[in-house]
Amino acid sequence: DAGVTQSPTHLIKTRGQQVTLRCSPKSGHDTVSWYQQALGQGPQFIFQYYEEEERQRGNFPDRFSGHQFPNYSSELNVNALLLGDSALYLCASSLGPGNNQPQHFGDGTRLSIL
Amino acid sequence: GENVEQHPSTLSVQEGDSAVIKCTYSDSASNYFPWYKQELGKGPQLIIDIRSNVGEKKDQRIAVTLNKTAKHFSLHITETQPEDSAVYFCAADSSSNTGKLIFGQGTTLQVKP
Numbered sequence: 001d002a003g004v005t006q007s008p009t010h011l012i013k014t015r016g017q018q019v020t021l022r023c024s025p026k027s028g029h030d031t032v033s034w035y036q037q038a039l040g041q042g043p044q045f046i047f048q049y050y051e052e053e054e055r056q057r058g059n060f061p062d063r064f065s066g067h068q069f070p071n072y073s074s075e076l077n078v079n080a081l082l083l084g085d086s087a088l089y090l091c092a093s094s095l096g097p098g099n100n101q102p103q104h105f106g107d108g109t110r111l112s113i114l
Numbered sequence: 115g116e117n118v119e120q121h122p123s124t125l126s127v128q129e130g131d132s133a134v135i136k137c138t139y140s141d142s143a144s145n146y147f148p149w150y151k152q153e154l155g156k157g158p159q160l161i162i163d164i165r166s167n168v169g170e171k172k173d174q175r176i177a178v179t180l181n182k183t184a185k186h187f188s189l190h191i192t193e194t195q196p197e198d199s200a201v202y203f204c205a206a207d208s209s210s211n212t213g214k215l216i217f218g219q220g221t222t223l224q225v226k227p
Contacts, residue, residue, distance in 0.1 A: 105158045
């Protein structure tokens with residue numbers, strides 16, 4: 001039973017560039033949430049995708065955007081990268097979008113901005 | 115706004131002792147409270163969760179208690195082992211019913227052999 005997989009595992013970019021991160025949910029899950037985890041902090045919610053639509057956005061600017069595909073996989077795009085975007089980006093999947101649905105995380109993509 | 119406070123930030127115990135981590139939340143409409151364990155270089159792993167219609171839940175050496183009136187919940191680990199050493203996060207769901215989780219700041223647990 002494959003868990004949540006994310007790619008790439010590490011990425012180095014420079015300020016102003018754009019990046020795309022990818023996530024495949026756990027088998028049987030249809031909902032994907034993205035979180036940003038700064039060093040030494042808890043994860044912060046970016047947004048969630050269900051039925052190929054963004055359901056809710058956290059306190060992140062429009063530079064952060066996403067997409068969900070018919071096979072439930074998802075992408076996170078970040079434009080005009082800033083030094084402060086350096087973080088671990090986590091994808092979590094669940095069965096259904098509402099509360100009370102356990103979310104299972106991948107191992108994340110470590111993004112470093114130079 | 116939505117907030118989850120977690121204490122302590124670090125915890126060191128001797129192998130075999132118990133460890134307790136406490137969290138408080140601000141949104142009285144929260145109904146779901148998961149706990150995650152994060153090891154170095156890994157993503158958070160769900161270890162136990164509790165819903166608001168239950169006051170306590172246990173799974174082997176791990177237990178969670180919930181006090182909705184006081185808006186706090188706790189993780190209890192008994193008979194700690196060195197492999198329990200990790201960062202532990204509590205979380206609470208958002209009242210928006212979108213599956214958004216609000217995380218605490220984390221507790222670094224060290225179990226000394």
